[in-house]
Amino acid sequence: MPRHIQLDQAGLRRLIRGALLATDDRAIFEITGPGAVTCLQGLWTNDLVAPGDDTITYGALLTPKGMIVTDGWLLRERERLLLVAPASAREAVATIFTRTLPPRLAQARDVGEEQRAAWLLGVDSGARWRASGLWPLPGEAGRIVRRELDGAPVALANAPHPAPFVALLVGPAPALDAARTRLAQAIVHAGGPDDVEAARILAGWPALGAEIDDRTLPQEVRFDELGGVSYTKGCYTGQETVARLHFRGHANRELRGLVWQHSAPLDGATVMQGHRELGRVRSVLTLPARRLGLAVIRRDVEPGAVVTAGGREAEVSAIPFDPSRVGG
Secondary structure, eight states: OOEEEEOOHHHHHHHHHSOEEEEOOEEEEEEESTTHHHHHHTTBSSOSTTTOSSEEEEEEEEOTTSOEEEEEEEEEOSSOEEEEEEGGGHHHHHHHHHHHOOTTTOEEEEOTTTOEEEEEESTTHHHHHHHHTSOOOOSSTTBEEEEEETTEEEEEEEOOTTOSSSEEEEEOHHHHHHHHHHHHTTTOEEEOHHHHHHHHHHHTOOOBTTTBOTTOOGGGGTHHHHTOOOSSSOOOTTHHHHHHHHHHOOOSEEEEEEEESSOOOOOOSEEEETTEEEEEEEEEEEOSSOEEEEEEEETTSOTTOEEEETTEEEEEEOSSOOGGGTOO
16 A cells, blocks of 8 residues: 555645744664765765765665665755764665675764654745744855854755755754744744655655655656755766667656545555556555545556556546645
């Protein structure tokens, strides 16, 4: 069955129109050393060199055959890089770093026990952040500032377009707790994993263990549209497959949205068009007025097509989802 999240009207309104600081469980790795950027450039699907210091990029680590091991966010600071990835990828990421990073050039350390990630969500969150009296958000999308909060350093990244969050904070748990307290005074609500999941479904972003499995290629889950892959940076693990698909062909499957005009229980996860199986529903967001989903299906099925998904009639939708169809 697909991953399933449910929001009531108040939760949807806070997520879309309000402001939330939401936390969830993440694997966080710190990479340091004189060759850290160069080594990660040879592993990451996106370009880390051209943007320079104090930038955040979305991308993935791949197998040699171009399949996604994990997606995630890489924060490049002057003295280190921080990889924020799904918690379920912790062991796989540690294995890749152990096998590929030359110790004299780069050292990776799992800092998930001492560092936490928090996501600023909602269209009003930027204004609410400013009202809190905390330091200003970076003035440019995709940039990072580093400040001390409660005596500990915190990295604050202004999300690049079209990320499913407004900003990302990474720092020790007590520092993030202090930020949460300050933000609560500015009417920024505390959120949790369901809010992070709902935000990424609404934005049409894939997730490891849902839209991404061990046979997923980046182009199948919108990496081109999400700015998660570079075709000019040079070689990296899995690059040959990704580049060949980009320049000489196309993926047979693509990530699409689904809209059900009811909230009756779904019967399974298969997406059908007549007797033709198109793919699988991977994530579902149940809202008061309707239900939304993400599915990796055959690319020739265009938005607007009517299919049967989970045993119920649904309409294929472009993503991100149109706010007028969501409510809130």
